[in-house]
Amino acid sequence: MDSSIHPDKHAHTDPVDKVHDEEYTLFKTYFFVFLILFIIKRVAFNTVIFSEFSIRYFFGLEIVTVISFFLFVELLFKRKKLWGYFIFNLLSSIFFIVVILYHSYYGTLPSYHVLYQLSEAGKVGESIGALLNPAYFLFMLDTVILGLLLKKFDFKTDIFTTIKPRKLFISFLVFCIFSIAVPITHASEIAKDRNKKIQGMGIVNYQFASIYSQLFAEPVITDANQINNDLISKTKGIKDITNPEFFGAAKDMNVIMVQLEAFQNFPIGREINGNEITPVLNQLTSESFYFTNFYQQISQGNTVDAEFLVNTSLYPSGQYVTAKRYAEKEIPSLPRLLKGIGYQTATLHTNDKEFYNRGEFYKALGFDRVYDKEFFGEDRTLLFGEIDELLYRDSINELVKLSENNNRFYAHYIAMSSHHPFKMPKDLQKLNLPKGYEGTLLGDYLQSIHYADFALGVLVEELKKNNLWDNTLLVIYGDHFAIHSDTVQNKDKAMLEDFIGEPYTKLTMMNTPLIIKVPGIEGEKRNNVGGQVDILPTITNLLGMNINSVHFGQDLLNAQPNLLPQRFYMENGSYINDNVMYSSSDSKTLSLNGTASGFEKNQIEEDYNKTLRLLEYSDLYLENLPNR
Numbered sequence: 001m002d003s004s005i006h007p008d009k010h011a012h013t014d015p016v017d018k019v020h021d022e023e024y025t026l027f028k029t030y031f032f033v034f035l036i037l038f039i040i041k042r043v044a045f046n047t048v049i050f051s052e053f054s055i056r057y058f059f060g061l062e063i064v065t066v067i068s069f070f071l072f073v074e075l076l077f078k079r080k081k082l083w084g085y086f087i088f089n090l091l092s093s094i095f096f097i098v099v100i101l102y103h104s105y106y107g108t109l110p111s112y113h114v115l116y117q118l119s120e121a122g123k124v125g126e127s128i129g130a131l132l133n134p135a136y137f138l139f140m141l142d143t144v145i146l147g148l149l150l151k152k153f154d155f156k157t158d159i160f161t162t163i164k165p166r167k168l169f170i171s172f173l174v175f176c177i178f179s180i181a182v183p184i185t186h187a188s189e190i191a192k193d194r195n196k197k198i199q200g201m202g203i204v205n206y207q208f209a210s211i212y213s214q215l216f217a218e219p220v221i222t223d224a225n226q227i228n229n230d231l232i233s234k235t236k237g238i239k240d241i242t243n244p245e246f247f248g249a250a251k252d253m254n255v256i257m258v259q260l261e262a263f264q265n266f267p268i269g270r271e272i273n274g275n276e277i278t279p280v281l282n283q284l285t286s287e288s289f290y291f292t293n294f295y296q297q298i299s300q301g302n303t304v305d306a307e308f309l310v311n312t313s314l315y316p317s318g319q320y321v322t323a324k325r326y327a328e329k330e331i332p333s334l335p336r337l338l339k340g341i342g343y344q345t346a347t348l349h350t351n352d353k354e355f356y357n358r359g360e361f362y363k364a365l366g367f368d369r370v371y372d373k374e375f376f377g378e379d380r381t382l383l384f385g386e387i388d389e390l391l392y393r394d395s396i397n398e399l400v401k402l403s404e405n406n407n408r409f410y411a412h413y414i415a416m417s418s419h420h421p422f423k424m425p426k427d428l429q430k431l432n433l434p435k436g437y438e439g440t441l442l443g444d445y446l447q448s449i450h451y452a453d454f455a456l457g458v459l460v461e462e463l464k465k466n467n468l469w470d471n472t473l474l475v476i477y478g479d480h481f482a483i484h485s486d487t488v489q490n491k492d493k494a495m496l497e498d499f500i501g502e503p504y505t506k507l508t509m510m511n512t513p514l515i516i517k518v519p520g521i522e523g524e525k526r527n528n529v530g531g532q533v534d535i536l537p538t539i540t541n542l543l544g545m546n547i548n549s550v551h552f553g554q555d556l557l558n559a560q561p562n563l564l565p566q567r568f569y570m571e572n573g574s575y576i577n578d579n580v581m582y583s584s585s586d587s588k589t590l591s592l593n594g595t596a597s598g599f600e601k602n603q604i605e606e607d608y609n610k611t612l613r614l615l616e617y618s619d620l621y622l623e624n625l626p627n628r
Contacts, residue, residue, distance in 0.1 A: 350385025
């Protein structure tokens with residue numbers, strides 16, 4: 001039989017042809033197709049987050065981790081490899097979308113600890129919806145296209161048909177070792193320049209580096225019993241004041257603290273279209289202690305972190321949501337201090353107390369009473385619960401009851417109506433805005449805080465009407481920023497800068513108001529630097545109390561050099577002192593006073609090291625507190 005017509009199936013195959021066949025087969029494998037898809041999405045992700053893409057870092061570092069996983073799929077799945085790839089592709093798409101949304105809101109990239117907060121995401125759906133860009137769903141489009149392609153083309157199930165299992169396993173180990181070695185070798189560098197490190201290493205590698213760094217970092221101090229107020233004062237460089245001014249000026253008075261949602265300092269005292277934006281607060285600032293250089297110090301817990309800071313004078317965790325991590329602890333706090341001298345204590349929040357685990361968290365802080373959605377109901381809700389106006393009106397009778405028989409009380413209000421995305425119902429839009437401001441981010445924000453200010457006026461009137469005004473120490477502060485300086489759109493930022501008349505920086509973003517109204521004392525505007533951690537010792541000084549429990553703040557009415565550690569919204573080691581805001585991520589400084597003072601390199605390095613020590617002291621102290 002003619003062999004040219006009927007070739008022998010066992011005939012020798014040209015090695016060169018075999019190589020060409022294998023190369024052609026490579027491009028028709030699940031491995032190759034899904035790897036290309038991941039690279040395309042990773043490029044798109046970097047473009048959205050960083051506005052650039054580093055091929056050198058991507059192919060040198062992060063791609064190794066992805067190949068390691070794909071090799072694992074090849075080893076694990078003997079037949080249905082496609083499912084392993086599809087699951088990876090779907091999860092990576094969801095991951096990219098979640099990270100982009102997170103970055104849009106917080107202005108920073110998430111760590112693995114953010115998983116603790118995912119259960120709360122559904123409760124802030126309106127804020128998430130406002131940030132959601134339909135273009136983000138292009139990350140999911142490849143799943144649909146892929147399904148069509150796999151039906152039309154003959155893709156090979158296995159890429160390694162010519163490689164023995166032993167060699168395949170060795171390849172897997174080599175890639176794994178390299179993907180683990182990269183985070184470990186970079187672990188010592190992650191404290192600074194976080195976003196750039198993530199950009200270079202890849203967000204997955206960064207998480208591994210972060211875990212490694214936390215597990216093997218050498219602490220400055222290991223014994224929580226060594227942490228005391230003398231150590232803190234020495235670290236900060238402040239001294240005890242023998243006869244502090246205003247000590248006992250509010251002795252035996254009731255205490256009301258009002259935490260205003262997303263309330264920045266820049267609108268106070270301003271007008272728009274001939275109208276005061278915050279007329280109630282403007283009046284209060286003229287008759288109270290008004291601290292103009294006051295700054296947020298929250299971490300990833302945002303609002304609940306502010307509650308923690310002002311009630312404990314401790315720093316919130318940089319790794320965990322503090323309200324969840326330490327809810328079982330017995331935390332020294334303002335409620336416990338005041339309860340020790342006969343005060344009744346209450347916290348009032350129109351949302352469900354289970355939001356951010358507040359039910360247990362308030363027990364850790366020692367509050368006697370918790371008023372939440374169950375008490376306030378849902379007669380007129382906005383976002384999370386009843387509007388601020390009803391928060392104050394519906395609770396005033398409870399304050400009256402607490403004050404009966406000459407009893408004293410401490411009430412902590414958590415106002416929420418000015419929460420992002422700042423969309424107020426028409427009947428609550430009480431500010432007459434210029435036409436160009438309507439429907440803009442700034443216009444919506446000004447409307448929301450104008451309403452919050454109006455509602456605060458309701459509280460003031462109710463306190464006066466019920467004979468509580470003249471015997472109540474009133475403390476009002478903002479919990480955190482409203483408009484993030486790093487993620488605000490250019491058109492919104494331009495409008496904002498035109499409105500305030502200066503560049504909108506992170507310093508402006510973190511500047512929130514603090515107003516302390518002491519009956520019988522005229523008060524004044526104060527320019528000394530302070531943060532949320534300083535509220536507790538300032539209040540106790542006014543009440544004539546000495547604090548023995550560990551606290552990291554200082555009395556703002558007796559000004560001393562201050563140092564405010566920042567975390568989460570700025571990298572660890574960042575701080576605000578009397579002269580500058582220092583960012584450890586890029587080693588840049590912003591002046592607080594418009595001059596070049598406070599930029600000395602040695603002083604910056606010294607305060608950087610102090611900041612890290614203070615945060616470490618606080619973390620260690622919290623971890624070692626006894627359980628309730």
